[in-house]
Amino acid sequence: xxxxxxxxxxxxKAIYHLQPDxxxxxxxxxxxxxxxxxxxxxxxxxxxxxxxxxxxxYKGFRxxxxxxxxxxxxxxxxxxxxxFLAEKLKFxxxxxxxxxxxxxxxxxxxxxxxxDEFLGFPRTDPHGDPIPDAxxxxxxSRNICLTELPPNKTxxxxxxxxxxxxxLELLGHKKISIGTPIEVKKKFSYDQSMEIRIxxxxxxxxSGELAKNIFVRYxx
Amino acid sequence: xxxxxxxxxxxxKAIYHLQPDxxxxxxxxxxxxxxxxxxxxxxxxxxxxxxxxxxxxYKGFRxxxxxxxxxxxxxxxxxxxxxFLAEKLKFxxxxxxxxxxxxxxxxxxxxxxxxDEFLGFPRTDPHGDPIPDAxxxxxxSRNICLTELPPNKTxxxxxxxxxxxxxLELLGHKKISIGTPIEVKKKFSYDQSMEIRIxxxxxxxxSGELAKNIFVRYxx
DNA sequence: TTTATTTTTTAGACAAACCTAAATTTATCC
DNA sequence: GGATAAATTTAGGTTTGTCTAAAAAATAAA
Ligand SMILES: [Mn+2]
Ligand SMILES: [Mn+2]
Ligand SMILES: [Mn+2]
Ligand SMILES: [Mn+2]
Numbered sequence: 001x002x003x004x005x006x007x008x009x010x011x012x013k014a015i016y017h018l019q020p021d022x023x024x025x026x027x028x029x030x031x032x033x034x035x036x037x038x039x040x041x042x043x044x045x046x047x048x049x050x051x052x053x054x055x056x057x058y059k060g061f062r063x064x065x066x067x068x069x070x071x072x073x074x075x076x077x078x079x080x081x082x083x084f085l086a087e088k089l090k091f092x093x094x095x096x097x098x099x100x101x102x103x104x105x106x107x108x109x110x111x112x113x114x115x116d117e118f119l120g121f122p123r124t125d126p127h128g129d130p131i132p133d134a135x136x137x138x139x140x141s142r143n144i145c146l147t148e149l150p151p152n153k154t155x156x157x158x159x160x161x162x163x164x165x166x167x168l169e170l171l172g173h174k175k176i177s178i179g180t181p182i183e184v185k186k187k188f189s190y191d192q193s194m195e196i197r198i199x200x201x202x203x204x205x206x207s208g209e210l211a212k213n214i215f216v217r218y219x220x
Numbered sequence: 221x222x223x224x225x226x227x228x229x230x231x232x233k234a235i236y237h238l239q240p241d242x243x244x245x246x247x248x249x250x251x252x253x254x255x256x257x258x259x260x261x262x263x264x265x266x267x268x269x270x271x272x273x274x275x276x277x278y279k280g281f282r283x284x285x286x287x288x289x290x291x292x293x294x295x296x297x298x299x300x301x302x303x304f305l306a307e308k309l310k311f312x313x314x315x316x317x318x319x320x321x322x323x324x325x326x327x328x329x330x331x332x333x334x335x336d337e338f339l340g341f342p343r344t345d346p347h348g349d350p351i352p353d354a355x356x357x358x359x360x361s362r363n364i365c366l367t368e369l370p371p372n373k374t375x376x377x378x379x380x381x382x383x384x385x386x387x388l389e390l391l392g393h394k395k396i397s398i399g400t401p402i403e404v405k406k407k408f409s410y411d412q413s414m415e416i417r418i419x420x421x422x423x424x425x426x427s428g429e430l431a432k433n434i435f436v437r438y439x440x
Numbered sequence: 441t442t443t444a445t446t447t448t449t450t451a452g453a454c455a456a457a458c459c460t461a462a463a464t465t466t467a468t469c470c
Numbered sequence: 471g472g473a474t475a476a477a478t479t480t481a482g483g484t485t486t487g488t489c490t491a492a493a494a495a496a497t498a499a500a
Binding site for chain 3: 255
């Protein structure tokens with residue numbers, strides 16, 4: 001197994017997050033990584049020479065099979081550490097990301113596979129994102145958006161797409177987290193807001209903005 | 221808390237290991253870090269400007285109180301991760317060091333303090349080295365060398381000073397590890413070799429070379 | 441289909457950490 | 471004490487990853 005630098009890994013992971021299988025442009029990636037377009041161009045030449053991305057000048061880039069494999073390994077490390085931090089060290093789910101961002105670059109394969117085993121082979125991280133297995137296989141989540149959940153049917157919160165601090169804070173206040181049973185009572189077409197019920201508690205209202213970012217598991 | 225680079229941290233830790241409180245020379249440090257004298261000089265200027273070492277040209281260097289504090293934090297991280305790897309992930313004690321060498325640079329203070337708590341505040345790492353507490357306090361081990369243990373008195377292996385792979389392999393073969401009860405049956409002055417007894421097993425012979433590196437806890 | 445705007449690449453610098461080789465300082469030996 | 475030897479520092483390069491500003495290419499507008 002070749003070892004890659006922290007920078008190389010961060011670029012590969014960012015490409016994966018933007019487009020696991022499609023074309024990413026220079027500015028998109030620069031925005032994602034908070035770096036400048038010129039730096040991206042330089043790095044793409046390097047990653048191309050290492051056969052991790054397909055890249056032709058002015059035409060964007062795409063992960064190669066090797067690049068995708070590597071991306072999945074980094075995502076695996078990231079999400080396993082997030083799970084460890086939340087589950088074993090009792091970090092709150094909005095704190096785990098920053099720390100995992102550093103830990104994901106510790107490269108020992110054995111470490112990660114043993115950690116996976118120690119954690120009991122968790123399938124999702126604290127944000128509900130699926131964790132790739134030791135072979136890089138990742139579950140395709142077929143969760144539906146809360147906005148598409150039929151009224152008066154109970155579903156389980158499985159995933160939140162926006163994982164910013166502000167969002168996680170709001171969810172915390174509303175007592176919504178991964179695994180929370182949730183039910184839509186009423187939808188208001190005027191502003192897409194909706195009245196929901198969490199467990200047996202009194203109904204509460206959430207904005208359309210928020211609802212759009214909540215995904216639930218609902219086996220109809 | 222200021223953050224230091226992986227290189228800076230490795231230099232500080234190496235100085236600490238050579239001389240926690242005394243003067244270290246350029247070549248000594250270069251040898252320890254497998255780098256060149258010129259690189260050491262450059263880094264010392266930088267660490268001096270950050271007030272982590274006292275340094276005057278041609279006169280060697282010494283950790284400042286800040287430098288020592290930092291060194292102890294890095295040692296703390298290193299040993300807690302070693303403990304985690306051995307205890308929770310079932311790594312063998314000769315595998316933990318390389319991995320911890322990378323993990324020790326993840327800098328979150330909260331991570332380390334929560335890890336410490338999760339592990340139950342262990343006092344020593346898998347090699348018997350003491351783990352500094354959250355304030356940087358470290359136990360002074362008053363272990364004695366196996367060569368000084370009076371014959372026919374049972375003591376507990378507490379620490380091995382040479383932690384090279386070869387040494388750990390030999391100890392593994394002899395079934396000696398931290399916590400093993402050990403007893404000296406006979407010493408041969410000719411080559412400093414000795415006959416020892418481990419638990420209730422048959423006596424076995426070890427070289428003076430090996431005995432010099434084994435330290436035991438013995439409350440007389 | 442020219443012209444203007446946006447996107448991307450190139451050119452040139454810079455900081456961190458490393459290296460080799462040469463110069464300088466300190467230590468050792470007769 | 472002066473000549474050698476050893477240790478250390480300086481000088482000058484290299485690599486990685488970043489930046490700004492200018493040039494070039496691709497898109498969009500007129
Ligand atoms: Mn990262
Ligand atoms: Mn996550
Ligand atoms: Mn290290
Ligand atoms: Mn150790």
